[in-house]
Structure formats: C-alpha cells, structure tokens
Amino acid sequence: xxxxxxxxxxxxxxxxxxxxxxxxxxxxxxxxxxxxxxxxxxxxxxxxxxxxxxxxxxxxxxxx
Amino acid sequence: xxxxxxxxxxxxxxxxxxxxxxxxxxxxxxxxxxxxxxxxxxxxxxxxxxxxxxxxxxxxxxxxxxxxxxxxxxxxxxxxxxxxxxxxxxxxxxxxxxxxxxxxxxxxxxxxxxxxxxxxxxxxxxxxxxxxxxxxxxxxxxxxxxxxxxxxxxxxxxxxxxxxxxxxxxxxxxxxxxxxxxxxxxxxxxxxxxxxxxxxxxxxxxxxxxxxxxxxxxxxxxxxxxxxxxxxxxxxxxxxxxxxxxxxxxxxxxxxxxxxxxxxxxxxxxxxxxxxxxxxxxxxxxxxxxxxxxxxxxxxxxxxxxxxxxxxxxxxxxxxxxxxxxxxxxxxxxxxxxxxxxxxxxxxxxxxxxxxxxxxxxxxxxxxxxxxxxxxxxxxxxxxxxxxxxxxxxxxxxxxxxxxxxxxxxxxxxxxxxxxxxxxxxxxxxxxxxxxxxxxxxxxxxxxxxxxxxxxxxxxxxxxxxxxxxxxxxxxxxxxxxxxxxxxxxxxxxxxxxxxxx
Numbered sequence: 001x002x003x004x005x006x007x008x009x010x011x012x013x014x015x016x017x018x019x020x021x022x023x024x025x026x027x028x029x030x031x032x033x034x035x036x037x038x039x040x041x042x043x044x045x046x047x048x049x050x051x052x053x054x055x056x057x058x059x060x061x062x063x064x
Numbered sequence: 065x066x067x068x069x070x071x072x073x074x075x076x077x078x079x080x081x082x083x084x085x086x087x088x089x090x091x092x093x094x095x096x097x098x099x100x101x102x103x104x105x106x107x108x109x110x111x112x113x114x115x116x117x118x119x120x121x122x123x124x125x126x127x128x129x130x131x132x133x134x135x136x137x138x139x140x141x142x143x144x145x146x147x148x149x150x151x152x153x154x155x156x157x158x159x160x161x162x163x164x165x166x167x168x169x170x171x172x173x174x175x176x177x178x179x180x181x182x183x184x185x186x187x188x189x190x191x192x193x194x195x196x197x198x199x200x201x202x203x204x205x206x207x208x209x210x211x212x213x214x215x216x217x218x219x220x221x222x223x224x225x226x227x228x229x230x231x232x233x234x235x236x237x238x239x240x241x242x243x244x245x246x247x248x249x250x251x252x253x254x255x256x257x258x259x260x261x262x263x264x265x266x267x268x269x270x271x272x273x274x275x276x277x278x279x280x281x282x283x284x285x286x287x288x289x290x291x292x293x294x295x296x297x298x299x300x301x302x303x304x305x306x307x308x309x310x311x312x313x314x315x316x317x318x319x320x321x322x323x324x325x326x327x328x329x330x331x332x333x334x335x336x337x338x339x340x341x342x343x344x345x346x347x348x349x350x351x352x353x354x355x356x357x358x359x360x361x362x363x364x365x366x367x368x369x370x371x372x373x374x375x376x377x378x379x380x381x382x383x384x385x386x387x388x389x390x391x392x393x394x395x396x397x398x399x400x401x402x403x404x405x406x407x408x409x410x411x412x413x414x415x416x417x418x419x420x421x422x423x424x425x426x427x428x429x430x431x432x433x434x435x436x437x438x439x440x441x442x443x444x445x446x447x448x449x450x451x452x453x454x455x456x457x458x459x460x461x462x463x464x465x466x467x468x469x470x471x472x473x474x475x476x477x478x479x480x481x482x483x484x485x486x487x488x489x490x491x492x493x494x495x496x497x498x499x500x501x502x503x504x505x506x507x508x509x510x511x512x513x514x515x516x517x518x519x520x521x522x523x524x525x526x527x528x529x530x531x532x533x534x535x536x537x538x539x540x541x542x543x544x545x546x547x548x549x550x551x552x553x554x555x556x557x558x559x560x561x562x563x564x565x566x
Contacts, residue, residue, distance in 0.1 A: 051458035061161035063218030
C-alpha cells in the first residue's frame, strides 16, 4: 500500500493520464485513433517534400 | 553489496547540411558546437575560448579482459577536434564525423532521462545558433538516430559504474542476455534492412536501428565488427575499485519511457550481478544471431535457441529477468539504483512487458518502434502505400529529426517523464548528486581559472603558481552534500583549493 502511494506521489504527468485512461478502453482507443488522424494530417504537411532526394542524400560517415 | 549505479548516456547525432552540396561533416559538426558554445548564456560566453577537454587519462585501448587481442583496433582519440565541457557537467564534442553529447554522470535512470532530454535541447539550440554562422539559404539539421540506413552506423552508448571485484565473465553472461532481449522495448524501429544477404521484402520493418550492425559477442572495437559486449576498460574513476561498463548495443530513443527503461533495467541487472542474484541468465546458443532475430521478429513470438537446447522468446526471458529483479529488490532493496526510481522502473518494466504480450498497440505511446510503426501504418493505409514507397523511408528518418517544426517523434503522442522546463534548466545546471556537480559548479563560478577538465579531474590556473589538478576519482563524491557549502563559501579559486586541501 505504502509502495503504491509512493509511486503515485512522484511528479510524473503520465500517472494522471493513466488513471484517466484505464477505465475506458474503447474510449481511449477512439481517442488514439482521432489523434492518429490529426497526426497524419500534420505529417502530410511537414513531411519532406522530395522523399526520394531526402532519403538518398542522407549519407553519414560511420561512427562508433 | 551492489554499488551505486551511476550512469551516463553518450549520443552521436546524424548531421546534414541543407542548401549546399559542398559540406563536410567534421567542419559542420565543429561549426555547430562552436556556435552553441559561443551563444551559451552564463560563464561560458564570457570566456574567449571554451574550457577544453583534458585527454590525460583517456586509454581507449585498455581491454577489460586484460590482454590486447592481436588484431583489435582500439578507437583513436581525436584531440584536435572541438571538445567542450558544459556548465551542466556534460561534454560536447566532435567524434568521428558526428557531433556528440555525453550527459553528466547521473545517479539514476530518471536523472539520465532528464539529461538526455537536456542534450536534445542543446542540439536544438545548436541548430538555431548555427544559422547565424551560415549563409541564409543553408541549414544544419541533426537527427537523433543510429544509421543512415545504407550500412553506416553511429552510436548511442550507455555507461554504468560497476564494482571492479565483479569478474568480467559474469558481466558478459548476465548483460548479454539482457542486451539481446531488451531490444523489444528499447528498439527505435527501422524501415528495411542493412544486413547483407537479407532483403527489404523479407524484412520491411524491424524493431531496432543498431542490431544488424553487431557481428561479435565480445570485443574492444566500436566502429567495425561491433561486439555485443564492449570490453573497453577505461573507468574514468579509481580503477582499483570500479569499472565502467561501456554499452554500445542501444538505439537512440526519442521516447523518454524507452530511455528510462533502457537505463533503469540495465542498472538493475548489473546491480543484481554484483549481488550474485541473477540465478537464471539463460545463455543463448548464438547471441549475435539472436540479436538480429529479435530485431526482425515483429510478432515477438519466435523463440530463441538457448545453449541448454531449450527455446524461449525474448519476451519470456524478459519476464523471467523481471521476476528475478523483483525478488532481488524485495530481498536486497533498491538503494543501488535509487529507491524511488528503482520502484518506478520495476513497475514500468512490468507494465510495458504486459502490454507487449497482450496488445502492443497499448504501449505505442512508450516504445519507439511501435510509435513509429503506428505512424507508418497509418500513412500506408491513408495513401495506399506499399512498403517499397520511398515516403516510408522518409518518415522513418524524419521521426528522428530534432527540429521541433519537423520532428515526427514530437508529434507521435509519446508520453513524457520529465518537464521541458526542468530540462531547459538542466542544459546549464549539473545534477546535484554525483561528481558532475563539482565540475559544473566550478565551471559556473571559476570558469576563467579552469584550464581543462575531464571526467575525473579539473585543472586550475591559480596565477603565478603551477597549474593545479584536482582529481575526482570517486564518481559519487563532489555532490552538493559534499562540496555545496565549500563552493558557496569560496570566493576565489585559491580559497577553494585551500579548503579542498589540494
């Protein structure tokens, strides 16, 4: 019990989120899907325009 | 009794210059770091030159197996390149052809996450600072990844303080099984394959960036024929008491939870080895093959061949390591990995393994390869794109783009464990609970009198006297508790050195 309380006390934004999301799985599933749709809209906007050139020109010297 | 698992993370960043074809990665990395150091608020911008790294104790050729294999290639030290020490205790330098940030020494996994995030913010600030040093149509872009997907890899290394009395052979056995199987939550994901003889049709997407670049089980090399266990024996501390386990198998993580688990679980495994509490290490029949196999198996269901002739999946092995860790924690306590943080690691380890077992999509906000795959799968569905579509490779790369306006990881809904406000402070402020505190605070307060610094010493110039080197061979000393008052009460370097008895 004490252990559980201590874990909750740590300053992590994630804890609150988890508590909110756990009870309603389908709800969180829909929320995730809506988020993904927004993300894909955004990706279409920010994705490098010439994918072919971009990928081809990414050449690195080997490191460690 | 396990010793404190002091830890640091070093990240080599991918670098590109946009707007010109005439660039070279070494000069671009130098320009970038110089631009950052020049723009740094606080003690550094008042200096004509940044504090230089001191190479006196670097011995990259020393081998933990206590012999030098005939054909081994120890890494070279490049002393002529830009090499700065920051006021948070970190090192920022050009390594090979990449900018590299080494976090200061951290006391636990949560602190490592904070300073890893601070390192990302330093990289972001550096890109901004570099713009004013470049023609307006040019830009330096940094990627926090580990490969150009064309066979060239670069590292994200972890370093752990380990008791010298623990035989290296035991580290090899215990760490290898964890390094091969932890990939299921530490992998950052990669479109396609770089393994000779394997095609992208057979492996359209895999769990890690790095696994395919490993060819040996144990060795000293880091740039070719990379080994799962790196034997570099360079403790940067009292070598009679400590070693530093230099871990080169990890991926660069965008997910803070992944970094937390990577560092947290490995700290626990090493502490367990020191306590002789890893009773079932499940030696693998062929660790290198298993490393590739785990990375290629998105189902997490293909069993690995064990030396004993039995078979277990990476997930089953991880669950058994967790079970042993939980038993160890209740018997021996978590002081060595930080009481509070250790509990959070165990809890999160269980949560992520359970998610991976029951429904991996539930941990796509915590595990990079799943977060990236979610984006790629969504994109494929929306644009009816096949795995050979180049845009998927662009997505893969752009996931790691550190520019806030372009980073896909920053848009992938990843859970965060540290506040950015705190991480911005951590760009300048050292951790208070390792020797990095002494290094960082001395730089802040007496920067003008410091000639050079490295992990385990600082060299002061006190005017007419000869230069004075202050050794810091105990990574757990030099904390705010040890030297906070002493630093506060010293107005000059001479006073500080007198109080230290140096």
